[in-house]
Amino acid sequence: MHLYGHPASGNVYKTQLILALTGRAYDLSPVKWGTPEIESPEFLALNPAGRVPVLDDAGFVLPESNAQLWYLAQGTRFWPEAVKDQAQVLRWLFWEQYSHEPYLAVIRYLRHYGAPGPETERRIAERTPGAEAALRLLEQHLAGRDWLVGDGCTIADLALYAYTHVAHEAGLPLDGHPAVRAWLARVEALPGFVPLAAYETAA
Amino acid sequence: MHLYGHPASGNVYKTQLILALTGRAYDLSPVKWGTPEIESPEFLALNPAGRVPVLDDAGFVLPESNAQLWYLAQGTRFWPEAVKDQAQVLRWLFWEQYSHEPYLAVIRYLRHYGAPGPETERRIAERTPGAEAALRLLEQHLAGRDWLVGDGCTIADLALYAYTHVAHEAGLPLDGHPAVRAWLARVEALPGFVPLAAYETAA
Numbered sequence: 001m002h003l004y005g006h007p008a009s010g011n012v013y014k015t016q017l018i019l020a021l022t023g024r025a026y027d028l029s030p031v032k033w034g035t036p037e038i039e040s041p042e043f044l045a046l047n048p049a050g051r052v053p054v055l056d057d058a059g060f061v062l063p064e065s066n067a068q069l070w071y072l073a074q075g076t077r078f079w080p081e082a083v084k085d086q087a088q089v090l091r092w093l094f095w096e097q098y099s100h101e102p103y104l105a106v107i108r109y110l111r112h113y114g115a116p117g118p119e120t121e122r123r124i125a126e127r128t129p130g131a132e133a134a135l136r137l138l139e140q141h142l143a144g145r146d147w148l149v150g151d152g153c154t155i156a157d158l159a160l161y162a163y164t165h166v167a168h169e170a171g172l173p174l175d176g177h178p179a180v181r182a183w184l185a186r187v188e189a190l191p192g193f194v195p196l197a198a199y200e201t202a203a
Numbered sequence: 204m205h206l207y208g209h210p211a212s213g214n215v216y217k218t219q220l221i222l223a224l225t226g227r228a229y230d231l232s233p234v235k236w237g238t239p240e241i242e243s244p245e246f247l248a249l250n251p252a253g254r255v256p257v258l259d260d261a262g263f264v265l266p267e268s269n270a271q272l273w274y275l276a277q278g279t280r281f282w283p284e285a286v287k288d289q290a291q292v293l294r295w296l297f298w299e300q301y302s303h304e305p306y307l308a309v310i311r312y313l314r315h316y317g318a319p320g321p322e323t324e325r326r327i328a329e330r331t332p333g334a335e336a337a338l339r340l341l342e343q344h345l346a347g348r349d350w351l352v353g354d355g356c357t358i359a360d361l362a363l364y365a366y367t368h369v370a371h372e373a374g375l376p377l378d379g380h381p382a383v384r385a386w387l388a389r390v391e392a393l394p395g396f397v398p399l400a401a402y403e404t405a406a
Contacts, residue, residue, distance in 0.1 A: 048340050048343060048344065049298060049302055049340060051302075060287055062290055062291070062294060063294055063298070064293070064294040064297040064298060064301075065297075066293070066297050067290055067291075067293040067294040067296075067297055068290075070290060070293050071286070071287075071290040071293075074286060083274070083277060084263055084274075087265055087270055087271075087273060087274040088265070088270075090267070090269070090270040090273050090274075090293075091265060091266055091267040091270040093270075093297070094267040094268075094269050094270055094296070094297070094300055095252060095266070095267060097297055097300050097301045098267075098300045098301070098304075098305075099252055099254075101301075102301075102305070137251050137252060140251060141251065
């Protein structure tokens with residue numbers, strides 16, 4: 001099993017997290033967003049979208065973090081058995097990519113790597129209401145629930161953990177979100193849990 | 204089976220298309236993006252994200268068009284049998300929501316409903332390179348292939364058909380994309396195919 005991606009990326013971390021939680025070994029090639037390497041012919045042959053993570057499972061090449069979560073969860077406790085629960089897990093995975101990641105992950109990225117100045121500030125301001133709405137929706141859904149779907153941790157929780165637990169790095173501390181914070185702690189208590197690499201140590 | 208959504212929305216159309224292709228009857232409540240109705244307590248109880256489509260299958264409520272495609276494809280020819288093909292189908296569904304829909308669908312929406320003026324033009328211009336890149340990637344992938352994954356039509360094709368076949372409504376005609384045009388014609392030749400409602404007739 002081989003993974004391409006920068007270990008401080010929340011999307012790459014999703015895949016690292018399920019690999020750790022399910023006890024599977026892998027190698028990591030640290031390909032980084034925003035570098036020439038990610039636009040090289042070699043990398044684009046793996047993923048023409050020019051994005052990480054890319055998973056290579058003995059020659060089976062799979063882009064898209066949430067598709068990787070699904071693939072790696074098959075036959076594990078992180079993919080529920082009932083079709084309706086499976087559909088709800090996928091609902092949260094699509095919501096994560098459309099209504100959560102484009103706000104929380106992009107703001108976090110801009111705060112770390114954006115050129116200081118009004119254009120970066122405009123882009124952060126433009127995306128902040130969407131980030132706040134995503135966190136409000138999570139808080140509302142998790143109030144009175146342990147996990148996003150059903151009675152156990154699924155890949156919906158793992159996908160949404162990735163950029164929610166570093167919301168403060170996007171300028172959005174979770175003080176007003178007690179249900180979200182309790183849920184983050186439940187993910188962190190899973191046997192085999194590994195933390196996201198910090199930007200500075202992963203550079 | 205009950206569907207909430209505006210019939211000129213490509214996301215709503217995805218679900219209408221698989222319902223038609225698999226011969227299932229349903230009722231439609233025409234809830235429209237950008238209206239007070241979609242932010243009403245009644246609708247937010249169905250989908251706290253305030254988005255259409257929402258599917259209600261005898262009380263099982265499922266938001267997110269691509270999760271609905273997955274749910275409705277179970278046990279049909281549109282969900283492949285091999286796990287690796289299933290993973291690739293999901294890869295394209297996530298790519299559609301992250302790297303295709305936010306460009307092609309949003310530009311199409313802005314051209315129909317955006318307030319005429321420099322702010323709408325700025326937003327269209329900002330998203331046009333992403334739309335062009337998505338269409339280039341599809342053309343490259345479909346050159347020499349009939350379908351996105353494997354040997355038959357899957358929900359990956361249905362999801363990507365929705366906003367690709369109206370690329371011209373986003374100002375991006377497909378003249379330079381022969382493989383994409385041939386693939387669109389293959390989708391349109393499926394038994395039971397139904398077209399997307401036009402904006403003007405669906406208003």
